[in-house]
Amino acid sequence: MNENVVFDYIVIGGGAAGCVVAGRLSEDPTVSVCLLEAGGPDSHPLIHMPAGVAVMVPTSINNWQYQTVPQAGLKGRTGYQPRGKTLGGSSSINAMAYHRGHPEDFDRWAALGNPGWSYQEVLPFFKRAEHNENFDDPLHGQNGPLNVRFHTSPNPFGEVFVEAGLQAGYPACPDQNGATMEGFGRLQVMQKDGQRCSAARAYLTPNRARPNLHIETHAHATRILFDGKRAVGIEFMQHGFKCVMHARSELILSSGAFGSPQLLLLSGIGPASQLLKHDIAVIHDLPGVGKNLVDHIDYVHSYRIKSRRLMGLSLLGVWDTLKAGIRYWRHRTGPLTSNFAEACAFVKTSPDLRQADIELALTIAMFADHGRTLYRGHGLSLHACLLHPKSAGELTLASADPLAAPLIDPAFLTHPDDIATLIEGYKIIRKVMSTPAFKAFAPKDVLDTPMNTDAEIEQVLRSRSDTLYHPVGTCKMGADAMAVVDARLKVRGLEGLRVADASIMPTIIGCSTTAATVMIGEKAADFIREDRALNAADTSKDDHETTASHHPA
Template identity: 55%
Template sequence: MTEMKFDYVIVGAGSAGCVLAARLSEDPSVSVCLLEAGGPDSSVLIHAPAGVVAMVPTKINNYAYETVPQPGLNGRRGYQPRGKTLGGSSSINAMLYVRGNRWDYDHWASLGNPGWGYDEVLPLFKRSENNEQFQNAFHGQGGPLNVTYPRFDSPLSQMFLDAAAQNGVPLNPDYNGADQEGSFLYQVTHKNGERCSAAKGYLTPNLNRPNLKVITHAVSAKINLEGRRATGVQFYQGNQLQTVRACREVVLSAGAFGSPQLLQLSGIGDASDLAPHSIAVAHNLPGVGKNLQDHIDYVQSWYVPSNTATFGAMPRGMFKTFAAMWEWRRHRTGMITSAIASAGAFFKSHPDVAIPDLQLVFVLALVDDHARKMHISHGISCHVDVLRPFSRGTVGLQSTDPRVAPVIDPRFLSDERDTQLLVKGGQMQQRIMESSAFASVRRKMLYPVRVDDAKAMEQDIRNRADTQYHPVGSCKMGPDSDPMAVVDAQLRVKGVDGLRVADASIMPTLTGGNTNAASIMIGEKAADLIRASKQNKPLGAIL
């Protein structure tokens, strides 16, 4: 095995990992190594915003994981796309910029995680952001992550806003501001008509730093431990096993599936989970791979005429798409700059609920099974999500080979409260989509169900609902009094020195909305914590 040595070794160049690598390497006196299992983010499908429709349903820059069969989904296997390239899932997602609700972060703090309340994380959101439209106390300018409205939008997005208003959901353009509730056009992570992923915003501008090394196609296999201290990482490039030493710290930013998988492969986890794989227990930490949470998502779709400003597979629509590709190539304008998901809303399932517990995402296309089922037609769709699900799942090992996918079990709808909420959300969604605002374009429903037939809607949910791509929580942050906590409020792995986790897996509970912005904030927070750590000293003699 060959060996390299750096101060910090970061596993995973996803949303948080890119932030962490960029921030730590701002200090020229330290060296940083960033390991990424995927390749460079050079594909035009990444940089052209509409390329999301080609990547999410395929294995292009995508792990394209599957879950175990889900009893709550009539035994179906769920689909779990995850980014496999620089930028991670921020390079293949729909680019919606959503922070969640103030309550989410105050709740984290109330669970025994000091420093994570809303007033404390808001400056981190602002530091990361360059918002082209909003200049107020809730938004930042000059940050690496560019946030704006897409250069293209469809008149159908305004129809959605009108339909929401017809159903009592008022307009609220700045849903990341003082109040989350209402309908809006989504802001997105775009810059000059291109995707602004975490890699594009944080990593690419700094690749020439002499103290930053990025290694792609590097599949992390094991955290090296000397006693109870992390000293480096073993990783595969092809079939060659290599080692990189960490003189200060190892930080896992491999996501809600990758981080617990690597901990378990390294003997850090629940002893009963490791025993079937004959992995020696280095540290018994029962919470690793537990507490998995994800937004369960129900999509309804309607056909529309091919002359509408939507994406579709009809000959006329394909001609429009090719013309749009040429326009994007020349000017970075037109339909290819669309995020496809254009408008949305946050609303309450009942007036007595304190904060929105349901989210809508309006899409300018006919969506069926994550776009894996294609239809020769044009259409519009809407997603509804349960924002704070009660169901909890797990992430475990399928093999001791790190190149084999982990066992993912979200246990969707295992708590009946999620089912009831999703039915309520589906009913509201359908009432909005079947409002008179859409009358001029709306045609037949792809999977017809009556809005007043709750049992039929529940059956349709169990037949077709799946993830909204926001897995979190599998390396839960919490105090020592929480037996399932994996990291403390400093993101240090409990019982192991020199090892942290910094990604969506540390979230104790799901945020109320898309999770990419929150993951970037976690990267910013981790950088501050590492730089401020009084114990942040080189290992010296033991290396």
Template identity: 55%
Template sequence: MYDYIVVGSGSGGSVIASRLTEDPNINVCLLEAGKPDNSILIHAPIGVAAILPRKFYNWGFQTAPQPHLNNRKGYQPRGKTIGGSSSINAMLYVRGHKSDYDDWAALGNTGWSFEDVLPYFKKAENNERGSDDLHGTGGPLNVADIRSAMPISDVFLDAAMQVQYPSNNDFNGLNQEGVGSYQVTQKNGERWSAAKGYLTPNLSRPNLHVITGAQATKLLFEGKKATGLTYMKDGKAHEISTRREIILCGGAFATPQLLLLSGVGPAAELAKQGIEIVHDLPGVGQNLQDHIDYVSAYKSSSRDTMGISLGGGIDLIKGIFQWRRDRSGIISTPMAERGAFLRTEPDLTRPDIQLHFVVGPLDDHARKTHLGHGFSCHVCVLRPKSRGYVGLESKDPLADPLIDPNFLSEPDDMDTLVKGVKMMQKILEAPAFDNYRGKPLYAVDMNSDTEIQNAIRSRADTVYHPVGTCKMGSDPLAVVNPELKVHGMDGLRIADASVMPTLIGGNTNAPTIMIAEKGADMIKADTA
């Protein structure tokens, strides 16, 4: 019996568990389906390149076939370890555009405007650049400049200046638009996940009980009140109970899946699987939004880039010793070192595309490798109009969820992405790259919209920002209210990326941590 049960130790769960157990009179059980985060591949930033394409520390989900992507199944890496996806991501600290949160408030979510959420971004943050009106210091989440950027990254910045794109030294400052360097959730050249910031320092608290290798299988209810849950560990079923609340922090896929398995969701979906209906809540699993993303990659003869070669192997070995000595060098790279937020049309009020410049030749989520060196660049649509859903493949709680992002189902998303690809190519074909740019991995005629569209349908996929499947609001498809309580239920909240009513214009780790910081205060206020 616990005061609170938190399901999932990712960017939401680590924060909730840490903040609630600051009160020694409150005991919390935190369940994590994955293993402890003790691998060097997690803590050495470059390890993301090894984790991303494989299933260790990674759920490695596949989507349903995507009709607008030549019926390909997409790939959805998600963290399966303490820290969740914050333990396997590219560590980029991006909040999105301030208007994103004003949009949430305009939808009826009182208390979620940018002015309302900024204090929680600052509370979470320890920005090594210092504090000001927009940035915080002293928080658990360390935010740093990239320690040892690869030389090719500065070529990207030079190229962007040559084609007259504006520069920006702080994507989380007063203005998001421009080209610049990302800040990262690192400390002293190591990954600084939500777990490293919030959970690891507090594991000795007697009122915090963390169980790894424990996959939640069903929520338990008395009427409409959540009273506990069952979980599987080492092939055995276990049951725990709560005096107060269960807080779901499994993310945009696992949270709706657990609700559906437990009888909370659209009645037709539950009936189809033969699941007894506890509460007919039509929005569970609906409203899935994700950043559709296209990558251009080039080979290069320069060792200022990363790649597979004898020389590259020597550089990597030297880098390992350098990182072990002072936590600097190539091992500290997040791979995506530079980027941009740009407008595809001058009359837009905010950027609608984002670039991630990668210091190696990325192809198919690093699942395809190429001999030699190179570089690559992502471009994604920041506020896609397409909506998908998450459902059940079966009522087996250990089966993967059904994930259908429905990418490019709205033609405007394709139009924006085509414009974005052209803008990205202007940078990659600028004179600054002339001494570095070899053959493209995939040749595309940039003068032909049809050929660009065909390339997108052949290779575009997620850039790992699924949200929205248990959205906050008061409309018929809303799942939680502005206090993150599940509509029509007692003792049940959600504090993860699934509650975002609309996808923010940027990476989603920092906003999820903000949601959990605000959610923790709401929970504390209810028990004060």
């Protein structure tokens, strides 16, 4: 590709937000849009079959497979950080859970100095993106590109989980994106016709024929190009060759909570001391780049249950899976339409809290270590996820090599409040599993480890907990000294460059982050279109005034 290629907009990263931005901007036939994605096209069959999540997350299939640095809060263990490496990004390999977040999550953003980001202000963008097959009310969208529904072929243990929650004294929550985000309920998923509805399928696939939308895959961005303080182009590697393209209007960085800060740092945008350490010329000293890394820490506990309605490793289980494969191939129904996470609950560890601080999730299989460790037989797992961790870490460069992975340090469980809350989360797992609804199936704990006292529970949690795949905050939005972008997602102190992905979240939301990242993409596209219209109006005004000056009265 020669260096004279120019587009109006270049979107760097084809993840959940990048697909939205590229799809929305290309609705205007007068502008040209190029989307760069480091991974390949979203053509792998495991992407579209929902159960493929169980194969992709623990392997290198469409997956960056990042690692953290050793985590002091996890007894020095190195954590695993799977991220999507294909069109759709992590929305193409994740569990497809559709959760927006509690209203206070977004009101908190607005209170931190980000006008336009309160719950009432972001709700229209959630609704614009959504087509909900099950709910049609003022809180849900219809006719949006992102299809949302309950499971096509729900596993019966989802209802067992909900009943157990009621027996344990918790409320029901039939719509976890409705008026109340507390209690036990079935999971809504991003699926359509029994297949994954990733951001790529929602925003790119229907629009691939647009002549003004250009998509480059296997294009690994290595450096943003600047003319002074204005971003003007992007350098990237593709099939072993260095390529360059330029943008007339803007570059939109949508490479995720790891990729976006890494590319800024490689391009000379970030803390000057870190850049100079790697002999990177400083374009703009911006101390917050890579800081404020926050992620959900999650503990998984498994139980054996003698039921083939649960996924498992057994001879009969293999036969069941083969039959399920035939059913899926013929009808797009059956067990392989499951994302394994069939139901979940948002619960409070104290009634004084304004919103849930623990998410409990049911997985219809026994596993540990992100599915890299499996147990023989059949059973289920319950997750306890810390929704509002106080621990915060950072992302830094390992070297100036743009193809090297960054150093990822979420600082899991380094704040004492986090481990205390997660201990309470485990106790809720134990409480739910002791209800008659589950006792009827005679569950057997797979761990042969004492977990009676808080000290014993803490040791197990620190030995076995890890990410629930929701890193955010490394290019946070705000007005303080550590903010990287402003409330319109423009990189502070620079021109022609925005960031639009989960990295801009100033605080983590209390649920999965995909739906909110799609919302961020929708808002970013609106910001860009508004600014383009404003610039066009200003240009027209200037032209009119210039013309008038040559025709005096």
